Amino acid sequence: MSSQELLKEFFIDLQLALGRLLEKFEEKIRVEELKVVAAVDAAYARNLMSLAAVEWDLQENKPIQQSSFICEPTYPYVPGLLFLREGPPMLRAVKKLSDRWQLLLVDAHGILHPRRMGLAVFLGFLLNKPSLGVAKSLLVGSEVPGKHFGEVEVNREVLGYWFKFERSRKFYASPGYMIEVGQVPKIIEKLGSRYPDPLRYVDKLSKRILGRKEG
Numbered sequence: 001m002s003s004q005e006l007l008k009e010f011f012i013d014l015q016l017a018l019g020r021l022l023e024k025f026e027e028k029i030r031v032e033e034l035k036v037v038a039a040v041d042a043a044y045a046r047n048l049m050s051l052a053a054v055e056w057d058l059q060e061n062k063p064i065q066q067s068s069f070i071c072e073p074t075y076p077y078v079p080g081l082l083f084l085r086e087g088p089p090m091l092r093a094v095k096k097l098s099d100r101w102q103l104l105l106v107d108a109h110g111i112l113h114p115r116r117m118g119l120a121v122f123l124g125f126l127l128n129k130p131s132l133g134v135a136k137s138l139l140v141g142s143e144v145p146g147k148h149f150g151e152v153e154v155n156r157e158v159l160g161y162w163f164k165f166e167r168s169r170k171f172y173a174s175p176g177y178m179i180e181v182g183q184v185p186k187i188i189e190k191l192g193s194r195y196p197d198p199l200r201y202v203d204k205l206s207k208r209i210l211g212r213k214e215g
Contacts, residue, residue: 004076011081015117018125029103029130029179031186034058038101039198040090040123043206049073049086052206053093055101056198058190063201067096068209080114080139083122090119091126103187104131104176105199111181112152112160112174114140124177131176132187134199138162138172148193149185161185168194 040053048070055065069092075084086108094104109118110133118139124131141152141159149163152172160174161184173184191197 008078008081011084012115015081015083015115019116019121029183029187031183031190034102034187034190036064036101037103037105037191037196037198038094038097039105039107039196039202040094041107041199041202041206042086042090043203043210044073045210047072048210049089050206050210051089051093052202052209053090053097054198054202054205055097056201061192061197063198064100065097066202066205067093068205069093070209082108083117083119087119087122087126090123094123094127102130104129105191105196106131106133106176107135107199107203109133109135109139109172110160110174110176110179112139112141112154112172116159118174118176120174120176130178132179132184133160133172133174133176134196135172136169149188161188163188163195165194171195 035058037056043050050070052068054063057064071089073085074088106120106123108120110120118133120131120133141154143162144151148165149161151158152160152162158181162172164170175181
């Protein structure tokens with residue numbers, strides 16, 4: 001067995017073990033008190049990746065502070081183990097922000113993941129703050145029909161929600177850390193009932209700084 005295969009098996013077991021540990025967190029986010037959120041995303045070009053994070057004022061709907069940098073990926077892409085590839089640089093990008101934010105939005109899954117340990121879970125756990133995974137595609141689960149949103153079930157258990165509003169892309173949201181599944185629709189409503197603007201912002205920013213690097 002190769003060292004790469006051994007590492008992969010180890011990290012999968014690590015996800016499963018941490019998932020059991022994090023099942024019973026006591027604190028949870030107070031959605032009605034949300035005023036400042038953070039968002040983080042990554043973009044790729046050739047052998048480089050760029051990271052962008054932003055601190056966002058929900059009342060003014062505008063950025064307060066941002067950070068970005070370019071680096072080499074820390075780990076090869078392995079389905080289900082994105083936290084190894086994007087986790088370390090995303091963590092650094094978020095830590096360069098101030099500590100005013102109350103919720104981290106991650107362009108990745110939370111517990112809506114084959115082992116319930118998506119990237120958003122790791123980042124929230126490491127930062128010890130609430131986090132929400134917001135992804136553009138589904139890794140696991142079946143969608144319950146609805147008008148603008150609906151539950152996503154895995155083995156008959158609701159682990160997240162799908163959303164499709166007018167003039168907004170379809171996306172999936174699930175708890176990362178310190179969030180209960182039932183709070184997800186309320187959080188998305190608080191963020192404007194659309195694909196979150198802070199994530200749109202860091203998506204464009206991460207691609208823009210890569211473009212400057214290539215140019």
